[in-house]
Amino acid sequence: MQHNKYLKWLAVAATIGMLFILIGGALVTKTDSGLGCGRNWPDCNGSLIPQEITTAVLIEFSHRLVTGVVSFFIVALVVWTWLKLGHIKEVKFLGFNAVFFLVLQALIGAAQVLWGQGDFILALHFGISLISFTAVLLLALIVFEVDQKFDADKVFIDKKLKWNIIGVTIYSYLVVYTGALVRHTDASLVCPDWPLCRNNEPFSLPYNMYEWVQMGHRLAVLVIFIWIAIITWHVVKNYKEQRVIYWGWIIAFIIVILQIAAGMLVVLTKLNLIVALLHSLLISLLFGLFCYMILLVYRSNQNQK
Known part of the structure; x- marks a missing residue:
C-alpha cells in the first residue's frame, strides 16, 4: 500500500509537471522569450546559471529548468509503472510515448534556439509536448485505477x-x-x-x-x-x-x-x-x-x- 501511495503522488507530480511544461512553452512563445538565453543551449548566455536576469531570461531559463526537473519525474513514473503495472498492456506503450515525445519536444526547442526553425515546424512543438502530457495523464489514470472506479x-x-x-x-x-x-x-x-x-x-x-x-x-x-x-x-x-x-x-x-x-x-x-x-x-x-x-x-x- 505504501508503494501505491507514493506511486500516486509521483503520478500527480508528473502530470502537473507536464502541464507546467506545456504552459511554460506557451508562455515562452507568447512573450517572445525564446532567445532569452541567446543562441545557447543547454547553457544560458554562456553560463550554466544566467548572470544577468531579464524577464526574457527568467521565462526561458525557468522553462528549461522545469522541463529538466519534470523529466526526472516522468522517467521515474515510467520505470515504476513498468515494474508494478507492466501486466496492463497500455502501460508500456504509454510510457514509451511519454519519454519519446518529451525528448523530441526538447530537441525541437533546442534546435530552435541554436539554429532557428520555420513557423510551420515550430507549430509542431506544442503538439508534440501535448502527446507526452497525454501519455503521462493516462498513466496517472491507470495508477489511480480510474477504469475500475467507473466500471x-x-x-x-x-x-x-x-x-x-x-x-x-x-x-x-x-x-x-x-x-x-x-x-x-x-x-x-x-x-x-x-x-x-x-x-x-x-x-x-x-x-x-x-x-x-x-x-x-x-x-x-x-x-x-x-x-x-x-x-x-x-x-x-x-x-x-x-x-x-x-x-x-x-x-x-x-x-x-x-x-x-x-x-x-x-x-x-x-x-x-x-x-x-x-x-x-x-x-x-x-x-x-x-x-x-x-x-x-x-x-x-x-x-x-
Missing part, C-alpha cells in the same frame, strides 16, 4: 461512436496545430473582430496569409464544436447507464465552450497573457480527455471479445 470493464461503445471518437481526436490535433500556427506566425491579432475577421464585411475573403491562418483556425474550431455537440447529444441520449462515457462527453462539451470563449477573449483583450495561457490549458485538457476516450474504445473492444 470500464463493462463499457460498450457502438461502432458509430467509436469512429466519431477516433475521428474527433485526430481532428482535434489538427485544431491544436492551427492554433499553434496562429501564435508562431504572429497572426493572433491580425483580425480585429470576432467571430469574423471584420464583422462589417461578412462576405469578404481574407486579405493575406496571416488572415487565412487566423480564419482557418476559427473555421476548424467551429467544425470541432459542432462535432462535439453532435457526439454529446448522441451520448446523452443513449449512454446514460455508462457514467464514464456520459459524463466524459458532457465535460468535453463544457471544455470546448470555455475554449471558444477564451479564444474570443484573446482577440478582444488584445492578447491578455492570462487568457492566452488559459486557452492553451483548456485545449490540453480537452485533448487529454479525448485520448482517454480512445482508451475506452480499446476497453470496449476487449470487452466485446
